Amino acid sequence: MHGSLDCGRNSALHGMTTKCSHTLYCIVLAMNEVRLLILSLVPFSFSTAALQEDSSQIQDADRGSQERRIRSQEVVFVILSQRNSFHVERAHKRKASLVQQAENIRQSKPTVLLLHNLSDNEGDWSILPLLPFFSASYGRNSSWIVFLEEETNVKLDKLLEILGKYDAKKVSLPGVVPGEAPAGRGVHHHPPLCLRRQPLRLQIPRLRLAEKLKNDPLKSDFTIDLKHEIALYIWENGNGPALTVIPELCTDPEDHPNAWRCATTLDAQLPLCGEPVKKEDIFVAVKTCQKFHAERVPVVKKTWEKEAALLEYYSDHADPSIPTIDLGVPNTERGHCGKTFAILKRFLSDSVPQTDWLLIVDDDTLISLPRLRALLSCYRPSEAVCLGERYGYGLSQGGYSYITGGGGMVFSREAVTKLQGSGCRCYSDDAPDDMVLGMCLSALGLPVIHSPLFHQARPEDYAKDYLAHQVPISFHKHWNIDPVEVFHKWLVDDKRDKNSKQPQEGGREEL
Secondary structure, three states: OOOOOOOOOOOOOOOOOOOOEOOOOEEEOOHHHHOEEEEEOOOOEOOOOOOOOOHHHHHHHHOOOOOOOOOHHHEEEEEOOOOOHHHHHHHHHHHHHHHHHHHHOOOOOOEEEEHHHHOOOHHHHHOHHHHHHHHHHHOOOOOEEEEEOOOEEEOHHHHHHHHOOOOOOEOOOOOEEOOOOOOOOOOOOOOOOOOEEOOOOOOOOOOOHHHHHHHOOOOOOEEOOHHHHHHHHHHHHHOOOOOOOOOOEOOOOOOOOOHHHOOEEEOOOOOOOOOOOOHHHEEEEEEOOHHHOOOOHHHHHHOOHHHOOEEEEEEOOOOOOOOEEEOOOOOOOOOOHHHHHHHHHHHOOOOOOOOOEEEEEEOOEEEOHHHHHHHHOOOOOOOOOEEEOEEEEOHHHOOEEEEOHHHOEEEEHHHHHHHHHOOOOOOOOOOOHHHHHHHHHHHHOOOOEEOOOOOOOOHHHOOHHHHHOOOOOEEEOOOOOOHHHHHHHHOOOHHHHHOOOOOOOOOOEEO
């Protein structure tokens, strides 16, 4: 629905998240940037005293009256792992690091949970549905629960020191209200959070967030920007707890000069697990339609097409000058399920060379194929891999996850084989292809693998600090931008530019 080709249909843009988020029992710093969410497992009430604007006074108001040393056994760590061998291995390394750090500072072994082991429900990556379980299982003996993404490095000693400065039973917090989206940012699913600050008088009942969920379920069917949506749910239009920033929870890389002050740092490098996969191992399918042949296809040819060894354009009209291939599926106004499933079928046929990987993109997708090839070195094509930017539909009611199509959908041959063999089909040619694929994968029990390096929207639709700490692989949409300029700014590596005069391995093969 969100990522389908927009020949006749506009897709919604990704929401933008900035700093400052605090939950009903939690301290959160820039959840979209730090890859860290901390929840208190102890219910507390909030002071009704007016809070001061001065940031130093605000931080002082957050501190517990008596700082104490938090013990590692009072903290439950939940690593947001995924059910894939590469991600499982990363999560186990993160767990081993936390355990070793506890041993080094002569603390008891902390509880470290891997999300993919907690439930068979793939939608539990949305966190909130699991809170009743955490409350019941760990609320009695633990004070804090810390959610970590795989990219988050934790300095355990420093984190315990920081948590000791906060009283999990009673916390006064600064108020933050949503601000207006900056001019020229386009349409967003939700307004940027924490753009404006004002004091609030709050008195919150002594309720657990898990209990709130029972009486006040999530309002939206879609999970798009998880951390932002959690913050908005708890903030509750200003009626919930206020939001705060903890400066020691950082987005800096481990080798940053200021990292010494941080309890968390971020792995900001592109994952590379060996030699990048070869160009000839990726078959690229570009979805287009006749009305965009002259507008969008030339952008692909000017930017990333030259990095593809095997590529075909699929349209509702065969144009030998591009060339495009007509799959016999007419262009539709809403979704493009028929076209996408025809591509999946063609990928397994003798009409194209046999490759390990299939990449399906829209004609207004900008993508770095060299970076994708590096990332794919971490995945096994013998596994059913379905990779991209993950969205969710109806997750709190047992829904499903799907790869939003605009940022690019990557499938291993094994995944395409299982999809085609399942008998799963479009209920109509104009159904949303990405969501139908999500339903099929859910029915097959195949995980949707998320990478934050794929993007459904344009660079300007994201918080600046968020993009500053990653090496992006793709962006989507040409609205009000120069797509060629955006491509060279965000998706071209300087090293490759310097070596551009060197012979390229292989050339693009016209099929």
